[in-house]
Amino acid sequence: MCVLLYIINLVMLNISAGNFQGFQNVLVAVITNYSSLTPSAFQKEMSLTTEQRMARTKKLTLPKIVQPQEKSETSHDKFSAVQSSLQPFPPELVFQSYIPGEVYEVPLVLRNRDLVPQLVRITMESSPYFQLVGPSGAYRKVPPGLSVTVRILFTPGQNKDYFHQLLCVTEREEIIVPIRAIGARAFLDFPDQLDFSVCPVKYSTQKVLLVHNRGNRAAFLISLFCSPFSVVPAMGTLEVGDFMQVTVEFLPLQIGEYSTSLVVHYDTGEDVHTNLLGIAVDAHISLDTNSLTVKKTHITLTSCTTVLIHNQSDFTARFQWKAFDSEKEEEQLKHYHRLSRQEKDKLYGFLKRSRVDTTCRERFALLSRTLRRERAKVREDPMLFHSDIFLLEPKEGEVRPNCSAEINVFFKPQEARVYQQMVYCDISGRETRLPLFLTGEGLGPQLRFNFEELNIGEVFIKAVNRYEAVLINKGPIEAPFSLIPPTTAMGSCFTFLPQKGIVAPEKLQAIRLTFLPTVLGEFKEKFSFSVTGAPETPLTLTIRGFVMPPTLHFDVSALRFGDVSCGFPRTLKCCLSNTSMASADFNLRVPGDGLGEPSVSSSVQMFRTDRQAWNKRAQGVMRPREFTINPSTGIVRALGSQDIEVTLCSNTAREYKLELVVDVEGVGKKMLALPITARYQHFPCSCPQAPPELMAHWDC
Template identity: 70%
Template sequence: KEMSLTIKQRLASTKNLNLPQIVQPQHKHEMSHHQVAFPSGLDHSSLQPCPSEVVFQNYTPGELYEVPVVLRNRDKVPHLVKVTLESSPYFQLEIPSDASRKVPPGLSMTVRILFTPGQNKDYFHQLLCITDREEFIVPIRAIGARAILDFPGQLEFWQCPVKYSTEKTLLVRNLGNWAAHYQLSTQSPFSVTPAMGTLGIGDSMQVTVEFQPQKTGDHSASLAVHYDTGEDTHTSLHGRAVDVHIRLDRNAVTFGKTYITRSNRAIVHIHNLSNITACFQWKAADTQEQEDQLKQYPRLCQQEKDKLSDFLKKCRVDITRREHSALLTRTLQRVRAKLQEDPMLFYDDIFCLEPKEGEIWPKCSTEISVFFKPQEARLYKQAVYCDISGRETRLPLLLIGEGIGPQLHFNPEELNIGKVFFRAAHRYEVILLNSGPLEAPFSLIPPTTAMGSCFTFMPQEGVVAPDRLKIIQISFCPTILGQFQEEFCFHVTESPKPVTLTIRGCVMGPTFHFDVPALHFGDVSFGFPCTLRCCLSNTSLAPMAFNLRIPEDGLGEPSICSSVQILKINHPSWRKGARGFMKPREFKISPCRGTVRALGSQDIEVTLCSNTVREYELELVVDVDGVGKKLLAMPLTHLPGCSSKREVLPHELHLPI
């Protein structure tokens, strides 16, 4: 618009006046007798030229053009002003008759610049003004033929989808009188094409301005047109980005339990309810910033460099030489370029989405297949993000799936064996059933408890085919009494948890009894052995090792029978009041120890040879090895043959001849 004005129109439109810079201050005030401080300061002139710059434009060669220049005294004292113009064939100065003139405060003087162009080209000159205080210049510029591209002053993009390219095409014409050699530039999120070119006088072209914001909100930039003459023009660009109605039909996909090495499939829909064609990509990062961090290549480049260096060393190549260093550098550059071009789409061995990228037409939907392929028997969780046109933030989708391994279980899972006998061998069978489609290799985890070590499993390892079973035989020989509950674990390949079998029961000691309730010896003669018999029966299913004893029997020497009493008439045990006297052992048990087979019996003889005169009651007790002591007691009663309470001496006995 400014370039289309005539010389008079441009002069009339001049509003801003700038004070010229002082070229050379006058230190000797030879032309003035006033010694007054200048309020204008030392950096700027005391005179204000109007216009500050003389401009000629839109002229015709050979014609005469004139522009007046007014010099106003802005000081508080009068100044003597002298105006000069260097000789030029194109510019002349027209001044009042007096070459130098004193200008009072607040008043002005006018000079005229005459311009006669020889060609339609640029001219440059200057007007020199000299006062008693300073010297300053007024630039003179003649603008010749110019190219003028009629770009608008402002271009608006309103309510544009974010992450989507909105374009506006301008029809630009060269209104000037010179061919336009131009370059166009702007800033993100705006772009322009073509970026450079040439446009003849009166010709037109199409310029496309693209607005592709990555964030919602208002955006501003400037479209600069750079001419080959050095001038620039600017067009203000404004745009507003918004989210449009595009969404996923759900935020999470939960797969059912899936066997390892098998796959499961689900469907997700992307609904595009807007009026744009939306382009989408499935990404692993939820923001562009995180994705850019993933593209940081120093670590990857170092890995590639190390690999190449190792390879060259193996080939016995000197990697310090210049050509090999250049090879490493080129390799790093290729890796860097590869990373920058990588769209960073989502790839995973467990979850897979198809298609990973594509387009969705306006008011349409697309179907995304999500596959789940577990490699281990565990719970998987993975978040993926849909980067799609029209939405600033990526749409999250949470993928959840559980992988399961071989499905082994015992039938029954709990075995109650009830009451069993101590050290008796017992046998049981359970079924190990594979209810899944995968082979199930298993192996017993050795038990660590004392009761668990009493169990034996056959087989301890093996493979159960899909939908098949295997019989596990269990042998149990308990060596510990009491109730128990043991859990046995079998490791199953590719299964995080072992399959377990619980066995509970109670181990009882051996059951046995005597065939008589007691042994009654009645009247027993002193020194005459008396033997009674009984039978010990084992009613359990395991052999029983027994030990018979009479706790209250004497601890001294065995009692002496009547046949040897005469020979040992002076035996210490017979003499009353002997020092160190200990009661003799008057009972003899035969056998006193042994083993009774399962469901068997043992005859027992108990012989009493009394060497004391008294009445007492004793017990025959049974100890069972490994079980306990005094598990059974049978009463023993007897009455000495003499009714006297005193001790019977040997010489008082009347033995038969």
């Protein structure tokens, strides 16, 4: 892969510069396999004279057949040759280490490998520098197995490269013998091998070379290399006798052994290879712990602890704190943020809105620049670790050899819970990132009541009861609280003041409780307060007690009317007392009393015109109401009393055994009952004007 990229880069560089001669040199260098030469071998090769080079030529190669010839009918060919039947030696004529103006001569031997004689015509295009000794185009007969020698003269005008060719034509084929003159060359004294030995991984190890041009030509060079090696400068020009400082860097990203070549390409087409060697290992760099637990911290506050990076190597290590354990994950995230879909949406919307071509082009250019800036920001982002909870300072830096770096880990919780975070130290000298597991617990406000449960004992219904609870903030931060409204009937009877507020650190807040019960019976209510920043479990206060009805009493044990006569009212008095601490709305009634019209006195009945009908109704279902209570309703205040008058006006002949019942509004029916007794007594009437039908019942 590196070789392919190398060739492509060379070709593109020469073509882009308009250097077609350089492009030809590249192809010649590839064809002639100069790429395997080391710097010293290249210098030795280029220092040979023409005779020395001819003497070293031992390998015979068959020439290239340009165009097969038509067989003559008189040809003595006795076998069909698969390859060329003519073998030139040397296969390529090379002149080098020459002086301009002098004449050099090189012989070319053409051997007939065929079994029949060959007529060979040797031609060469006219050139001011190369000449064929003897007539050009003359035929020479070469017997089978024998050879013929021709001579080539070379008269250089300058110390530069020359290219020419010799065409040999037989009865069956045409072959070409290249002629090349190698002129002045630059010799850069790169080492044949550069061994970095054992180096830390993910660390830049550099070797500085002072390169000297020992040749006789200025060198325009291009340095090609493969990762993890790099060269600075990658290209340049070095005049004859000058020096250049070249820095070779070894930056392996993974541990292991590395071997590649530093290819120096000359503008004359040759390549020399310096073998680069290096071994990448993990250095003695570590964290003092892989797991760090930060002390418990209240929300909105910050605590700090430290972790150490120990560098026991002999180089300065550079570190960065990352959120991902590998560069691959970072690249995936960057790829996700490249906004490809958003770019399409923006372009579509922009084209849809644009109707004028000029405006369209302007907006398109503006949008393109904006998107390029966004992509550049993503590419340049070092992807350092960032968190609102854990903060590492410094996020990046250096650790000197055989020293330790102190990293401050700040913990600032936002909620009352346990936080866990994995961070990674990307440090030179270590292939994999060093993991650090961070744990910290956030504490909310430490708000408590001075008691968890309040037993208020027995209380009277509708009586106002007041209590006090105290909120105590035992923590170093403010504690905002708020009452969660109760949903039960008994809970709604309680009032808290204040219902919300903020308790300062190490301070108290009194909460006044007002209880106005409207429900009888035993209760146990749990009231909840939400505390901002505290765990999900709210702060609770439990109140238990028993709600009693009001205690009412009559001052008499019974209302005894004795013997009563029809139509003659009689009134008795009693006193209703309230011995509780709450007022009572009472309603007095006599169950069993009639449901009809109020009873009437004898003086009224005497003059009624419908006496018979009324008397019939009084003895029926709709008996008259014979009891009158004054007052029948009212309020008995706490620790107060109320005088009651009960009047019985009998209109029926019967014996009374009833009760005066007390209903308390909002509490219950028949909370108290006072017995009522009376007996109807008949007294004969001696009044002459009394109606006969009443004389059996009325008294006069």
